[in-house]
Amino acid sequence: MRIDIPQEPPRRRDGDERVAPQPGEWSVSRKVPNNPIRHRLKSLEVKDEDFRRTCPREKRPRDKGARDVPRDRRRPEPSADPRRPSRTASNIVGLELRPEEKQLLSEAGRFRVVRVADLRETLYNGKSRPLENDLWYLRDKGLVETSQVNLRRDGRRRTIERVEVATLTQDGRRLLLKQGDLPKDQRLYAGLVKPREVEHDSQIYRAYRKEVQKITEKGGSNLRVKLDFEIKSQVQKAIHAERKADPKRDMAEIKHEVAERLELPFVDGKIQIPDARIEYDLPRDMEQTVDADDRSRTGHEDIEVLTAAYHAGHLRSKGQAGFRNYASAADRATIISRIEDEHYPLGDILEL
Numbered sequence: 001m002r003i004d005i006p007q008e009p010p011r012r013r014d015g016d017e018r019v020a021p022q023p024g025e026w027s028v029s030r031k032v033p034n035n036p037i038r039h040r041l042k043s044l045e046v047k048d049e050d051f052r053r054t055c056p057r058e059k060r061p062r063d064k065g066a067r068d069v070p071r072d073r074r075r076p077e078p079s080a081d082p083r084r085p086s087r088t089a090s091n092i093v094g095l096e097l098r099p100e101e102k103q104l105l106s107e108a109g110r111f112r113v114v115r116v117a118d119l120r121e122t123l124y125n126g127k128s129r130p131l132e133n134d135l136w137y138l139r140d141k142g143l144v145e146t147s148q149v150n151l152r153r154d155g156r157r158r159t160i161e162r163v164e165v166a167t168l169t170q171d172g173r174r175l176l177l178k179q180g181d182l183p184k185d186q187r188l189y190a191g192l193v194k195p196r197e198v199e200h201d202s203q204i205y206r207a208y209r210k211e212v213q214k215i216t217e218k219g220g221s222n223l224r225v226k227l228d229f230e231i232k233s234q235v236q237k238a239i240h241a242e243r244k245a246d247p248k249r250d251m252a253e254i255k256h257e258v259a260e261r262l263e264l265p266f267v268d269g270k271i272q273i274p275d276a277r278i279e280y281d282l283p284r285d286m287e288q289t290v291d292a293d294d295r296s297r298t299g300h301e302d303i304e305v306l307t308a309a310y311h312a313g314h315l316r317s318k319g320q321a322g323f324r325n326y327a328s329a330a331d332r333a334t335i336i337s338r339i340e341d342e343h344y345p346l347g348d349i350l351e352l
Helices: 036-054 099-111 116-123 128-140 170-179 195-201 204-217 228-245 251-261 312-321 329-342
Strands: 144-150 162-168 221-227 276-281 297-305 324-327 349-351
Touching (some): 099 116, 099 128, 099 144, 099 204, 099 221, 128 144, 204 221, 204 276, 204 297, 204 324, 221 228, 297 312, 324 329, 329 349
Parallel strands (some): 297 324
Antiparallel strands (some): 144 162, 276 297
């Protein structure tokens, strides 16, 4: 038996202008659940329409990143920092450096690793705040990196002493090379190669500063620095070229000739290589060598940083090489007592 149940047509709600369907026009539709993503998009569209109505186009805040002028034609905007009034745009787009910042990058690049305390004394007249501000800026731009390293424990220190060092990044190295403010043939280094030797390598800059005072007093100028990495490369290339030219030639003879050509000492059948060589130009009225390439009058000083970790044989070779030997106060006392026990001269050991 079929029972017909009467259905009441839906009533119109207040404010609903839609016309109720007539009998026979009913359609069954599946109810779609609310989608949170569509709901969110709808709310964003409403907010965007409200923003466009309340903020006309000519008064909308302009995106700071949008520029109508090409990047290469932009002029550097004046800095709000009163310490940076002399900034000039560098060759890297969007980056500008002060002279002190450029010199800081140059020192870190020439010596690979430099102690921050030494930079404070030589570049900032012992003032910490300007150095900290510049280091923060250079780190933020990805041009330099700083790190804390532990000093060697020699039995005298009860606690481990730590020092902060600065190194150049690859971006910082590219920046200095593009600017062209470096002396001719000056090589730059980025990153640490031997972290365990940071304590020794970071003292080379201190020895260099002491030698620079003596070089400038006698009229030296246009200083260039060659680290042992570069000198070793020159020695190996020269030896390889000689062996290739005459494979039957005696190796000791080749090394002796290469040492004379590069003005390096030859001790006990080995070419002695300093930690760094400082090359400079001299006035014409002084005794000097003449460069065959550009006929310029040049000189050089070889410096070596000695530490208490050097064994007796190593100290003996450095003493016979005739380098300008430097050591810290603690290491100098240990080295002097060691060479006195071995009964061989090392020459003057200058204090860092």
